[in-house]
Amino acid sequence: MGGTSRASVLRSDWRPLGPERHGLGEGARFLDGRLYFVDIIAGRLLRADPRSDEPPRELVRLDVPLGAVALAEPREATGGVPAFIAAAGTGIARLARSGELGWFGRPADGGPVERRMNDAATDPSGRFWATSMAWDSTDGAGALHRLEPDGQVTTVLTGCTVPNGPVFSADGRTMWLADTPRSVILRYDVEPATGDLGGREVFVEVDGTPDGMTLDAEGFLWSAIHGSSCLHRYHPSGDLVERIEVPARQPTSIAISVGAPHVLVVTSSTEGLDEPQDHDGRTLVAEVSVGGRPQPTARAHQVRPGHGARRSPRPR
Numbered sequence: 001m002g003g004t005s006r007a008s009v010l011r012s013d014w015r016p017l018g019p020e021r022h023g024l025g026e027g028a029r030f031l032d033g034r035l036y037f038v039d040i041i042a043g044r045l046l047r048a049d050p051r052s053d054e055p056p057r058e059l060v061r062l063d064v065p066l067g068a069v070a071l072a073e074p075r076e077a078t079g080g081v082p083a084f085i086a087a088a089g090t091g092i093a094r095l096a097r098s099g100e101l102g103w104f105g106r107p108a109d110g111g112p113v114e115r116r117m118n119d120a121a122t123d124p125s126g127r128f129w130a131t132s133m134a135w136d137s138t139d140g141a142g143a144l145h146r147l148e149p150d151g152q153v154t155t156v157l158t159g160c161t162v163p164n165g166p167v168f169s170a171d172g173r174t175m176w177l178a179d180t181p182r183s184v185i186l187r188y189d190v191e192p193a194t195g196d197l198g199g200r201e202v203f204v205e206v207d208g209t210p211d212g213m214t215l216d217a218e219g220f221l222w223s224a225i226h227g228s229s230c231l232h233r234y235h236p237s238g239d240l241v242e243r244i245e246v247p248a249r250q251p252t253s254i255a256i257s258v259g260a261p262h263v264l265v266v267t268s269s270t271e272g273l274d275e276p277q278d279h280d281g282r283t284l285v286a287e288v289s290v291g292g293r294p295q296p297t298a299r300a301h302q303v304r305p306g307h308g309a310r311r312s313p314r315p316r
Contacts, residue, residue, distance in 0.1 A: 006241060006242070008242060008244070009233070009242065009244075009288045009289045009290045010244055010264070010286055010287075010288055011286070011287040011288055011289055012286050012287035013286065014246060014247055014279070014284045014285070014286045015284070015285055015286070016279050016282040016283065016284060016285075017048055017050055017055070017056060017265070017282070017283040017284065017285050018048070018054075018055030018056055018282070018283070019055070019282075020055065020056070020281075020282070021270055021276055021280065021281030021282055022039040022042070022267070022268070022269070022270070022281050022282070022283070023039060023040075023041050023042055023269065023270055023271060023281065024039060024040040024041050024042075024252070024269045024270075024271050025037060025038070025039055025040075025252055025253070025267030025268055025269060025281065025282075025283055026038055026039075026040050026067065026068065026119065026212060026252045026253050026267055026269075027040070027066075027067060027068035027069065027119065027120070027212070027253055027267070028212070028253040028254060028255035028265050028266070028267050028283070029068070029069070029070070029255055029295050030255050030256070030257050030258060030265075030292060030295065031070070031071050031295055032071065032082075033257075033258070033259060034047055034048075034049070035047065035048045035049065035050050035255060035257075035265055036069060037056075037253070037255075037265075037267050037283060038066045038067065038068060038069065039066075040065050040066060040067055040118070041065055041271075042061070043061055043062035043063060043064055043065055043066045043088075044058055044060070044061050044062075044066065045058070045059045045060040045061075045066060045069060045084075045086075045095075046058050046059065047059050048283070050257070050263050050265050050285045051261075051263060056283065059097070060095065060097070060099050061099070062088060062089075062099060062101070064088055064089030064090075064101075065088065065089060065116045065117065066086060066087075066088045067086075067087035067088065067116075067117040067118045067119055067120055067130065067131075068086070068087050068118075068119050068120035068121070068130070069084040069085065069086045069087075069095060069120075070084060070085050070120070070121070070122040070128055070295065070296075070297065070298040071083075071084060071085075071295075071297045071298065072084050072085045072094055072095075072297070072298055072300070073126065073297050073298065073299045073300075073301070083095065083096055083097070085122075085128045085147065085298035085300055086101070086120075087117035087118065087119070087120035087128075087130035087131070088101060088117060089101070089106070089108075089116065089117065090106045090107070090108035090109045090115060090116060090117065090132070091103055091104070091105050091106030091107060091108060091109070091117065091153070092104045092105060092106075092107075092117070092120075092128065092130050092145065092147045092153055094300065104147055104151050104152075104153050104300060105145075105147075105152075105153030107132065107143070107145045107153055107155050108132040108143070108145075111141070112141075113134040113135070113136065113138045113141050114134065114135045114136075115132050115133060115134050115135065115141060116132065116133065116135055117130055117131070117132050118130075118131045118132060118133045118142075118162065118163065118164065119131050119163070119164045119165060119166075119212060119253075121165065121166050121167060121168065121295075122168075122295065122296040122297065122298045123168045123172050123175075123190070123192075123195065123296065124168060124170065124171065124172040124192070124296050125172055125192055125193075125195065125296075126149055126296060126297060126298055126299030127146055127147060127148060127149070127195050127298075127299075128146070128147040128298040128300065129144060129145070129146050129147075129156075129166050129175075130144075130145050130146075130147070131143070131144050131145070131160070131163035131164065131165070131166070131177075132144075132145065132163075133160075133161070133162045133163065137161060137162055137181060138161070139161050139181075140158075140159050140160070140161060141161065142158075142159075142160035142161050142162055142163045142179070143155050143157060143158045143159075143160060143163070144156050144157035144160065144163055144166065144177065146195055147298070147300050148195070148300070149299040149300055149301065150300075150301070151300050151301065156195075156197060157177075157197070160177075160179050161179055161180070161181050161182055162179065162180040162181055163177055163178065163179055163180075164177075164178040164179075164180055164210065164211050164212055164213065165177045165178050165185075165212070165213045167213045167214060167215055167221065168190070168215075169215070169219075170215075170219075170293065171192065172190060172192040173189065173190055173191075173192060174187060174188070174189065174190060175187070175188045175190050175197070176188075176203060176213060176221055178206075178210040178211065178212075178213060178223060180209045180210060180211055180226060181209060183205060183206045183207075183208065183209055183210065184202055184204070184205055184206065184210075185202075185203045185204050185206060185210050185213070185221070185223065185234075186200055186201070186202060186203060187200070187201050187202075187203040188200050203221075203234075203238050204234060204238045204240070206223070206225065206232070208225040208226070208227065208228040208230075208232075209225065209226045209227055209228070210223040210224070210225060210226075210232070211223065211224040211225070211226040211251065211252045211253065212224050212252055212253030212254055212267075213254065214253075214254045214255060214256060214292065214293075215292075215293055216233075216256055216290045216291065216292055216293065217256075217258075217290060217291040217292060217293055218290055219236050220233050220234060220235060220236065220241065220290075221233070221234045221236070222234075222254045222256075223254075224251035224252050224253055224254050224266060224267075225251065226250050226251065226252060226269070227249060227250055228249075229245055229246055229247070229248065229249050229251070230243050230244060230245050230246060230251070231243070231244040231246060231251060231254060231266065232244075246266055246268075246279075246284055247278045247279045247284065248266070248268035248278065248279045248280050248281070248282060248284060249268075249273065249277075249278075249280055250268050250269040250270070250271070250272075250273070250280065251266045251267070251268050251284075252266075252267045252268055252269050253266070253267045254266055255292065256288065256290065256291060256292030256293075257291065257292055258291055258292050258293065258294050259291070260291065261287060262287065262288050262289065262290060262291045262292070263285055263286070263287055263288065264285070264286050264287070264288040265283060265284070265285055266283070266284045266285075267283050267284075268280060268281055268282060268283070268284065269281060
């Protein structure tokens with residue numbers, strides 16, 4: 001299939017979600033109908049209504065990087081803001097509205113190079129999967145970690161460089177994981193009962209650098225192509241069916257609303273850009289003809305003994 005073989009799913013022009021530029025906008029997710037995203041290095045969690053003209057609202061600001069979040073079980077909320085499971089700093093933690101981090105584990109601590117957490121997602125069984133990478137993107141220093149419902153953190157993959165994703169099929173039997181500087185998206189078999197990874201294959205070798213990903217309601221995989229001002233939409237076979245241009249050079253993550261009218265949200269980055277232009281660093285919104293898939297809630301009911309809790313600065 002070629003990129004011109006079918007009509008575009010894009011139904012409007014792009015518009016910015018507020019005027020602010022983010023250093024490393026990432027982790028866009030629709031959670032319970034609301035859009036959440038992060039500014040990784042700044043440690044900020046933001047919430048927005050992409051169908052309104054209101055700018056995003058900052059919910060929490062940490063003094064460590066914040067890679068991505070998922071809604072947490074149990075679902076208590078304070079001041080209308082729920083608790084989250086977060087890939088933050090060098091580990092995985094429960095993130096409260098107060099900014100308190102209750103650590104499950106810090107698998108990116110130690111080692112020959114300094115590392116931080118990056119992207120993350122929840123599988124249909126409620127396991128939270130988070131990636132880590134070297135601050136200087138050292139080749140082979142990235143990894144994938146899994147948080148079990150009992151609070152155990154396990155490193156399940158090593159040898160990646162800058163892993164992004166992961167993304168899971170609706171039945172939990174398939175996982176896609178991008179390795180950005182290696183220009184590849186991998187596909188893994190998953191055992192839903194245990195979370196164990198099975199066979200691995202190259203889903204697609206990308207013309208560009210694949211960053212954050214999502215699956216739409218039709219089962220097509222989307223990838224933000226960092227540095228190429230575009231998104232790719234792939235058929236489940238791996239065929240590229242559409243290349244969608246965006247007015248930002250470094251798109252980083254993608255979210256599609258479940259409910260109609262469907263909106264597509266793309267975060268972007270200004271990292272490494274001497275002079276940001278157009279909408280570099282902004283969060284962008286457009287209407288699309290296809291819906292997204294609901295994001296599972298992460299289940300983890302206890303903080304692992306010995307890791308304690310670390311309080312970050314109060315939100316502004």
